[in-house]
Amino acid sequence: MHLALTLNPFEDSDLLYAQQLGVDWIVGDVPAWDYDTLAAARNRVEKSGLVLSALDCLPTSLVADALLEQAECEEAIDRVCRVITDVGQLGIPSLGYRWPPVEADSVVETTTGRGGALSAVYRIRDKEHTSQGPAREEMWQALAHFLERVVPVAEAAGVRLAYRTDISLVSLPEERRILDSVTELDRLFQVAGSPCHGLNLDHGFVTQVLGWQTSLQTGLKVDEVIRHFGRQRRIFAVRMRNLRRTDSGAQEHFLDEDKVASLRGLQAYQETGFEGPLCPVPSPGMTDDTEWRHKGYAFGIGYLRALLQAIG
């Protein structure tokens, strides 16, 4: 795996920041998705001597209509296909998407973490039972249709399409929510099994949703969940953070507040031959930090670099 930073390539000083802290892979968080913007993003990263290893995530605005009926849906998918083709033409290896493409209000509260750092708590609705309601099946059908059209385009373009796991989606009511367990993610690859289709994993989601539920249901532990998808070469990117369950949800903690879990997690990713970008998530939020959280990122980069060095 390779240490990377998620940033906006149009911020000169952030490119410099990455380089100074020894991070040479960028995951692009781009402000627009037309060809010219994407080309400019890639060129700026390359001119800086860095590598644009992926684009973080297709925006909800671009994909949302894929949930609608007929014409609107097809038009939205056409737009996504054009983006994928552009991304491939520009030689950017990977692109993220989330599903469902809706915004979820997932932060239950912001509390104080270590030293008064601002720590978000995400609402988690655990499944009471395996729901197979009509809304869920509609969501799956829409996703299946979406993938049926976009995955071949990704294959042709040489772009690895990464489903971006998102803890905020676990706040959705169960009947409207899919892709929240190992079984559900397995289904994702039954629907679209191309080697160009994989996962951008939020490590907090892995530990607090996938690992949590599977340990209740099947006894799988977090590292086994990682191996499960890693062995199938489905892990395309990892966002590293430390979440921990509380009464009200999953709370952010610094990576070193659970050093064993952080290290064992990285070892599991490494053992499966994961070669993609490993991005620190700068949480909890440190006091007097910038909006982008330069301070928090600096700590996270340093910590992950050391763990990577130690596990060799």
Add this chain to the structure above:
Amino acid sequence: MKIALSLGRSPRELRFAQQLGLHYVVSALPANPKGYLELDDLRGVRERFARYGLSFDVIENLPTPHYTKAMFGLPGRDEQLDQVCTTIRNMGKAGISVLQYQWMLLGGLRTETSPVGRGGARVSRFDWEVAKRSPIAALDWRPGPGGLIHTPDRELSAEQVWDNLTYFLERLVPVAEEAGVKLAAHPDDAPIPSFMGVARILTSLEGLQRLIDTVPSPCSGLGFCQGTIASMAGVDMIDAIRHFGRQKKIFFAHFRNPRGQVPVFEEVFPDEGDSDMLAAVRAYREVGFDGVIRVDHAPAVVGDTHSERTFGYQVGYFRGLVDAVEVLDAGGVD
């Protein structure tokens, strides 16, 4: 391992340290016109840090103006040393257990700060040839009172400087023993044997051993500045941790990893210097080092108005190494 930063007392700095998960801090105190550090001040600073959960156990450094006459062997040194004894006794009463001092008559030496680091980061460098060409420019210039001695008005041989240091130790070590305070000598940075005709004596492992053996005491040892020791010509810094650590002579340490050795070295980020910092952490564990180790200077990072990015990065890196060694070498037991 007790990871620390050197901090002032502003709420911003203290919160920063807390959020980084630190429990230890080191700090300088300004030179006191009375010539010694007062008990109330020491207690006040210690209490201020304690309110933020930070233990203040190391003074870095003994203010230079408190003992310049002793360093140069000038008249008036006995009065100065009496006052340093008061500082040591006050530290003992305040519960501050380590006093770092340095024996650089001309202070630290650097020749450049150049944008030649990773991503154009500005790194501090030393190049002996440059220093010889413009010696005054290589001195550690600090404006205002409390600054270091600058252009020397005399030459001093190594034996003269050793005599002065021996006199200092013979006077202070018994007082330190009585007060329960450890005297930690910082090596001479840059570690070259002489500059502008004034000898620099703590510039090799032999020099550091001689210091330890001059007045043998559990209260006389080293402020083990990794960076300075790693930049000594021909020295393997990790071997040096083992050598002095086994003797229990590392009282305090600095986490730094330069690239190069005398005659030319530069202070790069700790993950890109010549030493393997993971091996360094293992060496400290191996010798049972239980003192404070402070994250040292590294290049400035773009936009870093309060040096929080460079120190945040370094604390993260250091904490990661320590955590990894603890987890891996303990077989996964937290």
